[in-house]
Amino acid sequence: MPPRLSSPQNMAALRALCITPPPADMAAGHAIAHHDASLTKPPGSLGRLEELARWAGQWQRTAWPRAERVEIIVFAGNHGVTAQGVTPWPTDVTRQMVENFRNGGAAINQIARVSGAQLRVVAVEELRPTADFTYAPAMDEPAFLRAVACGMAAVRPGTDLLCLGEMGIGNTTTAAAVCAGLFGGGGGAWAGRGTGLDDAGVRHKAQVIDRALARHAAHLHDPLAVMRHLGGHELAAMLGAAIAARHYNIPVLLDGFICTAAVAALEVLHAGGLDHTRLAHCSAESGHGRLATALGLSPLLELGLRLGEGSGAGLAIPLVRAATACLCGMATFAQAEVSGRK
Numbered sequence: 325m326p327p328r329l330s331s332p333q334n335m336a337a338l339r340a341l342c343i344t345p346p347p348a349d350m351a352a353g354h355a356i357a358h359h360d361a362s363l364t365k366p367p368g369s370l371g372r373l374e375e376l377a378r379w380a381g382q383w384q385r386t387a388w389p390r391a392e393r394v395e396i397i398v399f400a401g402n403h404g405v406t407a408q409g410v411t412p413w414p415t416d417v418t419r420q421m422v423e424n425f426r427n428g429g430a431a432i433n434q435i436a437r438v439s440g441a442q443l444r445v446v447a448v449e450e451l452r453p454t455a456d457f458t459y460a461p462a463m464d465e466p467a468f469l470r471a472v473a474c475g476m477a478a479v480r481p482g483t484d485l486l487c488l489g490e491m492g493i494g495n496t497t498t499a500a501a502v503c504a505g506l507f508g509g510g511g512g513a514w515a516g517r518g519t520g521l522d523d524a525g526v527r528h529k530a531q532v533i534d535r536a537l538a539r540h541a542a543h544l545h546d547p548l549a550v551m552r553h554l555g556g557h558e559l560a561a562m563l564g565a566a567i568a569a570r571h572y573n574i575p576v577l578l579d580g581f582i583c584t585a586a587v588a589a590l591e592v593l594h595a596g597g598l599d600h601t602r603l604a605h606c607s608a609e610s611g612h613g614r615l616a617t618a619l620g621l622s623p624l625l626e627l628g629l630r631l632g633e634g635s636g637a638g639l640a641i642p643l644v645r646a647a648t649a650c651l652c653g654m655a656t657f658a659q660a661e662v663s664g665r666k
């Protein structure tokens with residue numbers, strides 16, 4: 325088991341973790357490809373499941389990957405930018421939904437149960453809102469580093485597969501601002517309906533984001549500064565969790581728009597920084613497809629979800645289970661005495 329990852333004490337230490345991520349175990353990948361070629365099926369016939377099994381093994385560092393101990397962590401946070409009227413829902417709903425998760429009443433509780441995953445909910449910074457980033461950086465450095473460390477500490481070494489999810493009224497605005505900060509395009513390119521804005525609401529949301537981009541323009545050359553100025557507590561925690569998962573050899577399933585925006589800085593800082601992740605689904609939030617393209621991620625599912633909570637990631641767990649079960653459980657042509665190709 326790798327040693328416990330210590331929390332970065334300053335931005336330079338966090339940057340160092342981001343730009344020197346541990347590599348995949350290529351030997352395990354080659355062993356898996358070799359074994360896969362001997363299994364009783366036409367080569368390639370399990371499509372993306374074959375790639376998923378190899379991916380899981382390369383990051384678990386074994387030729388016999390498994391998906392038994394699976395965790396879904398939902399990080400919750402509140403956002404000062406809600407003062408700008410960017411969401412149709414009251415911010416109290418974040419706390420109320422955290423209670424709902426804890427009482428088993430949300431969609432993700434049901435999805436976790438049918439997917440055989442453990443669900444944990446982490447209320448980051450006790451749900452204190454970030455600053456309104458149209459006026460000030462969303463977080464100062466200590467708050468940003470605390471939120472990242474909170475995400476790192478939530479990851480349990482020995483987990484086979486980690487699903488990241490979130491809950492935070494207003495966080496589609498935050499995620500859109502982060503995407504605009506990292507990839508350009510302005511608010512208009514990234515603002516979507518979120519939990520139900522109409523066309524005028526989306527236009528207003530884009531303008532709010534453009535104001536924030538103008539205010540923080542001097543800092544947007546640095547992906548971690550983008551996260552601190554325009555991000556949120558639960559986004560910073562998901563970033564920390566993705567960093568820790570790589571350190572602990574845990575492959576990660578990403579959820580929707582907010583989750584993907586939260587970890588995007590890892591790919592911008594270091595090409596391949598998201599190789600230990602797979603995008604579970606493409607959300608109906610308009611910026612998500614654009615973000616997936618920018619990051620070179622291809623979703624496993626497309627179900628029209630726009631819930632968050634880790635719901636899409638939870639739904640993709642059985643795909644990883646099926647992929648590892650086929651790799652590890654199928655008979656070879658020799659074992660089953662099935663003839664090879666003519």
Ligand SMILES: O=C(O)c1ccc[n+]([C@@H]2O[C@H](COP(=O)([O-])O)[C@@H](O)[C@H]2O)c1
Pocket residue numbers: 410411412413490491492493494495496497517518519520579580581582583607608609612629630631632633
């Ligand atoms: O995962 C997604 O792609 C997604 C798309 C739209 C909305 N959400 C969820 O809706 C909430 C944020 O929406 P909003 O409109 O308040 O910014 C937050 O709790 C997210 O989990 C999530």
Ligand SMILES: Cc1cc2nc[nH]c2cc1C
Pocket residue numbers: 413417421490491492519631632633
């Ligand atoms: C009710 C509700 C549940 C959610 N789950 C994730 N985001 C949400 C937003 C709302 C408004």
